[in-house]
Amino acid sequence: MRNFYLDGLGKNRLIGEFLHVSADDRHHIECVLRLGNGDQVNFLDGEGHCYKVELQGDGQQLLGKILESRYVSPVQPKITLFQGLPKFNKMQQIVRQSTEVGVDRIVPMICKRSIPKYNSRSIHKKVSRWQKISDQSARQSCRYHFINIDPPMNSMSCLTEGSNFDLAILFYELESKFFIRSIINQKKTLESVALFVGPEGGFTIDEVERAKAHGILTASLGHNILRTETAPIVAVSLLVYELRHKDGYE
Structure with a gap:
């Protein structure tokens, strides 16, 4: 129908x-x-x-x-993507495809290595544009719930907020031990999940250490280095797949 x-x-x-x-x-x-x-x-x-x-x-x-x-109740757990602001119009692609694969909220994150610099007026237009793109993507995907695009926050504030989630994962190219499956299998009940993806150049050592200090786990997306516009789509897809095949999320 x-x-x-x-x-x-x-x-x-x-x-x-x-x-x-x-x-x-x-x-x-x-x-x-x-x-x-x-x-x-x-x-x-x-x-x-x-x-x-x-x-x-x-x-x-x-x-x-x-x-x-x-x-129709929202699907659990709710997934928040903290995305390091990328160059050019890559954020549009990230917003569109993240909405398709199941993110519930996107927080643009101003990282130490983020190149774009926006003033308050221009960022308001950007966020409004991203929200429209997300709404269009939600319609095409037949989602019952539209998602929220938050105003940008600096990385330290985002990492501090990470401690409020049942599970928070920061994807780090130098991490070689932990993958999404091993992390998910250690968790019994999840109502909220946060995923942190860096901009071009990734996270700095200070940002990674700040994340760990707030209980955020670091994980790898595999042996290949992914583009910043590719990483969140892979991360969310893997997370949703593992959750749907885990007991309690069938």
Whole structure:
């Protein structure tokens, strides 16, 4: 069944109530997908609310009559990606693909080796742009919950926050002993996970030591050195895979 996203749906909708479809969505539904009266689709709001509706149109407007409603809880554990700010437009790719593979929150991280320098005005535009990219990616991936893109934080503040998670992992190219699977197998219950990925050039020794001081584990992503835009996608994919195959996360 097709999924469509409508803003402001909320949870207080009644069976039999009619939902109005915007002009843009109506064009896509009627003219592109060739759906119309009597067809059933799902309306989502990106906050977990899902309504099964029957389309009803009169040529002037398109409505959806609610047949069923449900709430889909967020998948556990919630994954936060602390991503070292990269050069150019690489952050757009990271945001898009991280949303696809299952991240719940992204915190752009200003590291010692981060090259981009933003003022408050330009960073506000960047974050707004990244949020739009993430929302688009969530729609394409049919995610029930959109993710949050936070304003950038300096690396030391991010590493301090790492101690608040059930599990926090910093990926470090000089780490050779520990991999995601061995770390996950040591944990019984996880509700929140933080992943730390550095910018081009990786983390400094000071940042790694600060991470360890706050209980953040260091891990390797393998023998090859990965690009900063590749590393988070590999890390999240491996994490999600291991969690889904671990007892309690089937």
